[in-house]
Amino acid sequence: MQIKLLLKLAALLISLIILPVKAEDSVPSEQRVAAFAGAEYWQVIRQGENGTTQSSTAEAGNLINVQGDYWRYWRNQWITPAGAFAVGGTLGLLAIFYLIVGQKKLDAPRSGNTIQRWSRLDRANHWTVAILFIILGISGLSLLYGKFVLKSVMGDGLWASYMLACKLAHNYLGPLFVLGLLLMILRWMKHNVFNRTDLTWFIKGGGIIGNAHPSAGYMNGGEKIWFWLLTLFGIAVCVSGLILDFPNFDQVRNTMQWANLVHAAGSLILIAASLGHIYIGTLGTEGALEGMTTGQVDETWAKQHHDLWYQEVKAREAKDTV
Amino acid sequence: MANMKFLCDSKRCIECNGCVTACKNENEVEWGVNRRRVVTVNDGLPDETSISVACMHCSDAPCMAVCPTDCFYKTDDGIVLHNKDACIGCGYCLFACPFGAPQFPSKSSFGERGKMDKCTFCAGGPEEDHSPEEKAKYGANRIAEGKLPMCAEMCSTKALLAGDADKVSDIFRERVIYRGHADGAWASNGSAEELAYDAAQPKA
Numbered sequence: 366m367q368i369k370l371l372l373k374l375a376a377l378l379i380s381l382i383i384l385p386v387k388a389e390d391s392v393p394s395e396q397r398v399a400a401f402a403g404a405e406y407w408q409v410i411r412q413g414e415n416g417t418t419q420s421s422t423a424e425a426g427n428l429i430n431v432q433g434d435y436w437r438y439w440r441n442q443w444i445t446p447a448g449a450f451a452v453g454g455t456l457g458l459l460a461i462f463y464l465i466v467g468q469k470k471l472d473a474p475r476s477g478n479t480i481q482r483w484s485r486l487d488r489a490n491h492w493t494v495a496i497l498f499i500i501l502g503i504s505g506l507s508l509l510y511g512k513f514v515l516k517s518v519m520g521d522g523l524w525a526s527y528m529l530a531c532k533l534a535h536n537y538l539g540p541l542f543v544l545g546l547l548l549m550i551l552r553w554m555k556h557n558v559f560n561r562t563d564l565t566w567f568i569k570g571g572g573i574i575g576n577a578h579p580s581a582g583y584m585n586g587g588e589k590i591w592f593w594l595l596t597l598f599g600i601a602v603c604v605s606g607l608i609l610d611f612p613n614f615d616q617v618r619n620t621m622q623w624a625n626l627v628h629a630a631g632s633l634i635l636i637a638a639s640l641g642h643i644y645i646g647t648l649g650t651e652g653a654l655e656g657m658t659t660g661q662v663d664e665t666w667a668k669q670h671h672d673l674w675y676q677e678v679k680a681r682e683a684k685d686t687v
Numbered sequence: 688m689a690n691m692k693f694l695c696d697s698k699r700c701i702e703c704n705g706c707v708t709a710c711k712n713e714n715e716v717e718w719g720v721n722r723r724r725v726v727t728v729n730d731g732l733p734d735e736t737s738i739s740v741a742c743m744h745c746s747d748a749p750c751m752a753v754c755p756t757d758c759f760y761k762t763d764d765g766i767v768l769h770n771k772d773a774c775i776g777c778g779y780c781l782f783a784c785p786f787g788a789p790q791f792p793s794k795s796s797f798g799e800r801g802k803m804d805k806c807t808f809c810a811g812g813p814e815e816d817h818s819p820e821e822k823a824k825y826g827a828n829r830i831a832e833g834k835l836p837m838c839a840e841m842c843s844t845k846a847l848l849a850g851d852a853d854k855v856s857d858i859f860r861e862r863v864i865y866r867g868h869a870d871g872a873w874a875s876n877g878s879a880e881e882l883a884y885d886a887a888q889p890k891a
């Protein structure tokens with residue numbers, strides 16, 4: 366009995382001594398550890414695998430931000446140069462156009478009679494959005510291109526304050542622009558539905574060159590295009606801008622990268638198009654700007670550029686006086 | 688002139704977070720800012736692997752390439768630093784950074800980001816070395832004293848290595864050969880300068 370127990374104990378002791386040696390197999394620990402975290406491990410890490418971490422910062426568990434490089438590529442290699450070409454190119458074309466064709470003059474002398482085109486509310490809405498657009502445009506362009514041009518001109522101190530001002534203006538005026546633009550879109554949409562008249566207007570190239578005067582109602586085809594560009598890209602720019610403006614909703618980097626690309630591309634298209642709008646509304650067409658400043662346009666101008674609308678107004682006046 | 692790099696040996700990192708603590712303490716970074724963190728993949732499984740990560744002081748640094756205020760600069764030692772006075776907290780560096788290194792303290796109104804903070808390789812900032820301004824904005828400047836970053840100095844298993852790329856890669860290559868890669872698993876296109884270790888290579 367006792368011998369049996371002793372033997373058992375001895376066997377246990379021997380196995381306790383032998384087993385660990387067997388398990389170690391005389392391979393140093395570092396070489397055994399080297400077996401895991403091999404090729405597949407690094408592949409998933411490179412693809413943006415998430416792990417656990419004690420850090421409480423957003424997305425801290427993500428080791429490699431894979432999309433970051435795509436974002437950098439699209440922003441720096443495509444949007445930055447393409448936007449410069451679009452905006453610079455439009456500016457250049459308009460300058461050449463002005464030099465060659467010049468201002469579109471009134472065909473006949475001013476009649477002296479004016480008609481109401483834009484109400485006070487319309488004008489207030491337009492100029493609010495316009496001024497905000499210009500501030501946001503300049504600050505936005507500075508954020509994208511400033512470092513190539515302004516930084517060396519301004520010097521470190523001024524550059525830092527200027528960029529901070531750009532960012533603050535952009536962040537705080539942005540939401541006001543959203544409100545103004547939405548109001549404008551809602552109020553003016555009814556004027557901007559495309560119809561047959563616009564088709565002929567487009568076929569005749571809007572009468573931009575030469576003396577052709579394609580018919581147009583309250584808004585011509587070109588103005589309608591500008592309206593719908595502003596609606597489409599404007600809403601995209603507003604939505605993406607709000608995503609970027611309020612990082613307190615814990616949106617992830619990927620969302621903000623997309624928002625940034627949409628925001629930059631959309632606003633560069635709008636900035637380029639706005640140059641055309643500004644040119645036509647000021648330098649390019651005699652008698653156009655006063656409609657948006659005073660609200661009144663000369664009858665000669667109305668007849669020449671918006672004949673169908675002119676007739677409508679006249680018909681309404683005639684009916685009212687009867 | 689050196690080309691400073693970090694390297695975390697994932698076979699040695701034991702997720703003790705000593706580097707994180709050392710960094711916080713040495714640089715006295717704000718609450719909510721983690722210049723360094725340890726990420727563990729396959730936590731609790733037999734192949735659990737941890738890596739300590741912070742700014743890797745990229746050679747072709749994405750943060751530098753996208754910053755609208757162009758406030759980053761590279762020191763002669765290849766360390767990527769930035770000027771907080773010019774930073775506007777736009778967050779672009781974080782969008783572009785491969786390692787989630789840029790941090791943003793103090794969420795002010797509407798979540799507006801404060802000035803970016805990140806690992807400086809314990810090399811301070813553009814202010815005068817060891818000035819109170821430098822200390823307050825960027826933390827320690829050990830490089831100016833001829834010392835290496837605190838995180839790597841404190842690493843208990845010497846998993847986290849910091850220093851000139853040549854030296855760091857020599858140490859690591861030795862370990863890799865010891866573990867069974869006769870050729871050190873060096874990537875065929877890599878130069879010692881850039882630390883191109885190709886973990887996907889089979890053992891020799």
Ligand code: SF4
Nearest residue numbers: 742743744745750784
């Ligand atoms: S912040 Fe990110 S992108 Fe910039 S050097 Fe450090 S690791 Fe590279």
Ligand code: SF4
Nearest residue numbers: 754774775777778780
């Ligand atoms: S947050 Fe600061 S450092 Fe980062 S990209 Fe913006 S301005 Fe540059």
